[in-house]
């Protein structure tokens with residue numbers, strides 16, 4: 001075995017010295033260990049295993065060695081490169097696991113978080129109150145009837161025995177959509193001032209007996225203030241049958257207030273005048289808070305009825321025969337009763353609403369407490 005050629009001794013070739021190879025390997029391992037993320041690791045990989053990395057350059061030197069030196073140098077460089085690749089793969093696995101763990105935490109979806117935090121609204125108490133009153137009558141066999149809010153003047157006034165000179169027909173009380181036309185004062189068009197035209201339509205539409213309840217929106221030319229609103233709601237009742245009397249009306253009213261306010265409630269009637277009923281009456285209900293015990297009793301004042309014992313609810317009466325005739329019903333055979341009242345007013349005394357504007361301004365803070373009403 002000849003002495004090694006000094007000029008090709010791998011130990012003498014600077015890049016192939018064992019300690020040099022170890023240094024390159026250790027630098028690569030240190031760089032991988034120091035890489036904080038996959039991008040940094042990729043950079044370290046290029047620097048330490050790429051085509052221009054020290055180990056790759058050292059590898060290239062091997063080719064110039066004499067055959068007997070190649071194996072040893074090749075083995076040394078190969079082991080170093082193997083160690084570097086292994087370290088890279090290990091660090092890559094480690095960093096990928098870290099990244100996956102981080103993504104799981106950062107992008108986690110908390111399925112326990114509430115997803116439906118949309119504030120719940122509530123139906124308007126005027127609507128629920130109207131339905132509640134209508135339900136009382138539906139349970140007695142009445143039918144809910146509705147009519148147009150833009151109404152012929154004839155249905156709103158003439159059919160209901162309002163004469164041509166009745167003050168309610170003046171512009172200051174009624175919204176006219178179209179004034180009377182033609183030389184003979186043909187019917188104009190108004191925003192209905194009460195739900196009574198629905199009664200006239202119902203009588204013309206169907207044969208007696210008629211039992212209907214008409215909830216709806218009505219219009220008067222009032223300014224909006226604490227106790228007035230130009231748009232408000234009424235509920236009205238009409239019964240047409242053979243042999244109906246004031247006693248039937250009174251019994252029906254008593255049943256209504258008992259259904260709405262309790263079984264010990266009652267009503268009273270006071271004479272009044274309305275064009276479409278004869279006789280007509282104002283209907284009062286017993287104060288459902290003090291049951292009349294505040295009257296003459298200064299120690300127990302009642303805010304709801306102002307210590308009067310009764311609460312004025314609405315108007316009623318026997319349908320005027322002239323209205324029956326105008327609506328095609330034979331007053332010799334049939335009689336009927338009607339009554340109606342304002343929903344806003346009932347809401348005010350039933351729930352101590354002091355300002356009517358609260359009902360129309362659409363603030364959800366007003367309606368929400370009524371949303372739980374069942």
Ligand SMILES: [Zn+2]
Pocket residue numbers: 287288289290291292294302303304305306307308309310
């Ligand atoms: Zn009272």
